[in-house]
Amino acid sequence: MITIPTSNDNSAACDFFALEGTIDAHSEALLMAIPARVKHPVVRFDFTNAGRINSMGVALLLRCFKEIRSKAEIRLEGLSQMHAMLFKMTGVFLLATPVERKKEAAA
Amino acid sequence: MKKIAALFLDETDRADWEATMSEVAELVCLTVDGNLASTLDALLQSGTDSEPGVIVISAKLYPAVYPELVVRLRALCPGAEFLVISRDGCAPPLRPLLADRIRHLTISSTAEQPGDERLPEVLNRLARRRPWDTTSCLKAGTTVHSFELSCSDDKERVIAKLERVLEGQGEEMELLRQKASLLADELLENAMYGAPRADRGTPMFTKGAKREMLPQEIIVFSFGFDGEVLALDLTDNWGSLEPDQVLEYLALNADGFQNADECGGRGLFIIWRFLDQFHVSVQPGRRTAVGGRLHLASTLDPTAPRGFHIIKEEIAA
Numbered sequence: 365m366i367t368i369p370t371s372n373d374n375s376a377a378c379d380f381f382a383l384e385g386t387i388d389a390h391s392e393a394l395l396m397a398i399p400a401r402v403k404h405p406v407v408r409f410d411f412t413n414a415g416r417i418n419s420m421g422v423a424l425l426l427r428c429f430k431e432i433r434s435k436a437e438i439r440l441e442g443l444s445q446m447h448a449m450l451f452k453m454t455g456v457f458l459l460a461t462p463v464e465r466k467k468e469a470a471a
Numbered sequence: 472m473k474k475i476a477a478l479f480l481d482e483t484d485r486a487d488w489e490a491t492m493s494e495v496a497e498l499v500c501l502t503v504d505g506n507l508a509s510t511l512d513a514l515l516q517s518g519t520d521s522e523p524g525v526i527v528i529s530a531k532l533y534p535a536v537y538p539e540l541v542v543r544l545r546a547l548c549p550g551a552e553f554l555v556i557s558r559d560g561c562a563p564p565l566r567p568l569l570a571d572r573i574r575h576l577t578i579s580s581t582a583e584q585p586g587d588e589r590l591p592e593v594l595n596r597l598a599r600r601r602p603w604d605t606t607s608c609l610k611a612g613t614t615v616h617s618f619e620l621s622c623s624d625d626k627e628r629v630i631a632k633l634e635r636v637l638e639g640q641g642e643e644m645e646l647l648r649q650k651a652s653l654l655a656d657e658l659l660e661n662a663m664y665g666a667p668r669a670d671r672g673t674p675m676f677t678k679g680a681k682r683e684m685l686p687q688e689i690i691v692f693s694f695g696f697d698g699e700v701l702a703l704d705l706t707d708n709w710g711s712l713e714p715d716q717v718l719e720y721l722a723l724n725a726d727g728f729q730n731a732d733e734c735g736g737r738g739l740f741i742i743w744r745f746l747d748q749f750h751v752s753v754q755p756g757r758r759t760a761v762g763g764r765l766h767l768a769s770t771l772d773p774t775a776p777r778g779f780h781i782i783k784e785e786i787a788a
Contacts, residue, residue: 388656389679416649418656419738420678446649449773453744454724454737 378406379436384413387421395424399431407432409460412442422454429459441465473524473598474499476514476551478540480531481505488529488556491579494591497598499523507537515547522548525597530557534567541571552597556590562776565722574714574781585699586747586769588778602782603750605693608702608764615695615702622683626659629692636696647767650745651701655692657738658705658761662690665738666709666759693762703746704762712759714783717751725776744773752782 379402387395417425429438438460443451451457476499477492479485485502492498499517503510514523526544533540533555541553554575557563562578575597579587596603605615616636618629630652637648660678667675667688676682684690689708694701720736721743739761743749746763753759771777 392679416652416656418653418660419741420660422737422741444649445646446653449745450653450741453774454741 377404378408379404380408380410382410382413384415386415387417387425389420389424391421392424395428398428402432402436405436406439407436408439408441410441410465411444411447412465414442414447417447417450419454422450422456425456426454426459429456433459437461439463473497474517474521475525475527475594475598476501476517476523477527477529478503478510478514478532479529480536484529484531487558487581488590491590492527492594495594498594503532503537507540507543511543511547514544523551525554525594526551527554527556527594530555530561530563534563534571538567541573545571552600554593554597559775565718565725565776569715569718569722572715574718574783575779577778578776579778584770586766586771588748593780602752602760602784603748603763603780604760605695605702605704605762608748609695609700610697613695613697615693617691617693620659620663620684620690620692623663623681626656626663629659630655633694636694637701643767647701647765650765651694651703654703654742654745654765655694657742658703659690659692661738661742661761662692662705662707662759666690666707666711668709668711672711699767700764701767702762702764704760706758706760708758710753710755710757710759712751712753712761713755714751714753714781717781718779721779743777743779746777747771749777749779750782751780752784754784758784 381398432438440451440460440462442465443462448462474497475495479488479500479502481502481504485500501510501513526548528540544551544553552575553573554577555563555568555573557576557578559578559580568576577588577590577593579590609615616632618625618632620629633651633655634648637644637651663682664674664676664678667685669675691706693704717739720739723735724737724740742761745765747765747769749763751759751761
C-alpha cells in the first residue's frame with residue numbers, strides 16, 4: 365500500500381492520502397504514520413485504487429482515524445461497494461464520512 | 472431420526488412458518504398462546520417415548536417475550552439441540568442467545584430468496600447431528616478444491632486460485648469474487664495466526680508475520696463453486712476455538728463500535744456477515760472447521776445480522 369500526500373485541493377485547504385492495494389497487517393507502518401502528517405482541518409482519503417481490506421486493515425484504519433478525528437474531519441472517497449459494506453458493519457463510518465468524489469474541474 | 476418440536480407464540484406465528492416447515496418429518500408444533508406452563512406440559516406428553524432431539528423456537532416467542540424459555544426447556548429436555556428461527560428484519564439480539572448457549576439461528580424471508588437457508592435441510596442435519604461441510608452446500612458432482620498450507624506465503628496463492636475459479640463477467644461475479652477473496656483472507660488469517668495457541672492460551676504467532684506451518688500442524692482450505700453457490704471451508708487441527716467464544720465475538724462486534732478498534736474476533740464477525748450461511752464445527756483440542764456458503768445472487772445485506780450454526784462435535788472415546 366502506498367499513500368500520496370498533497371496539501372490542498374482546489375476548494376479548501378486539506379490533506380489528501382490515496383491508498384493503494386491490499387490493506388492488512390503489512391500496512392501498519394504507513395497508516396500509523398499518517399496522523400502526524402495531518403496539518404489541515406479536513407483530510408481526504410481516496411480508496412479508488414485500494415483493494416482488499418481485511419480485519420487487520422480495518423483495525424489499523426480505525427486506529428488511524430481515531431487519532432486524526434481529534435484534529436480534523438475525515439472524508440472517504442472512491443469507495444467500492446465492498447469497502448462501503450465493510451466500513452458500515454465495522455463502525456468506520458462513525459469516524460469518517462463517505463463522500464462523492466468531485467468531478468475534475470475542466471482544464 | 473429424533474423427533475423435532477417447534478414452539479410458536481400464537482396461531483399467527485405458527486401459520487407464518489407452516490409452509491416453510493411443511494416438509495419436515497416427525498415434527499410436533501405447539502403454540503404458547505399466553506400459557507407457557509401448559510405448552511411445556513404438552514411438549515413432555517408429546518414425547519412419551521423419547522424427548523425431542525431438536526427444539527425449534529420462534530423469535531417471536533424468545534428471547535423478548537419469554538426470556539426464561541430456554542432455561543426451562545433445557546431442564547425438561549437436556550439432550551436437545553436448540554434452533555431459534557426468525558424472519559428477516561426482526562432477528563433476535565445475540566446476548567441472550569449467548570447467555571443461553573443457543574448455537575443455531577436461522578433467519579429467513581417469508582418468500583424464499585437466494586442465499587436463504589432451507590429449514591427442512593437444517594432440521595434434518597441437526598436431528599442427525601451431522602455438521603456442514605463444503606460438499607453439503609453444493610450441487611452434487613461439483614468439484615471441491617482443497618489446499619493444505621505449508622507457509623504463510625501460500626495465502627495469496629490460494630486466494631488467486633479461488634479468484635480464477637470464480638472467473639466471469641458481470642457485477643454479480645465481480646462482487647462474489649471480492650467477497651470470496653476477503654472471506655478466504657479472514658479464514659486463512661484466523662487459522663494461521665488465531666488458532667495456534669501456546670499452553671497458556673496465548674497466540675503463538677503475530678498477525679502478518681511470515682511463518683512456516685509446524686510439523687504436526689494441518690491447515691486445509693477447501694472451496695467449490697457450482698455456478699450459483701460458493702462454499703468455503705477452513706479446517707485446522709488446533710481445535711482452539713471454543714463454541715461459546717464464537718458467539719461472544721459475534722455479539723461483541725455486533726453490539727456497537729464504542730471500542731471498535733479494540734474488538735477481538737473482528738475477522739470471524741466479517742466472515743459471519745459476508746456469508747449467507749455460517750458454520751463452525753469444533754472438536755476441542757483436535758479440529759476447528761469454519762466456513763459456509765454464499766449465493767451468487769444473494770440479496771442478503773451484509774450489514775444485517777445472519778444466522779449461524781455452531782457445533783461442538785463429540786469425540787468418540
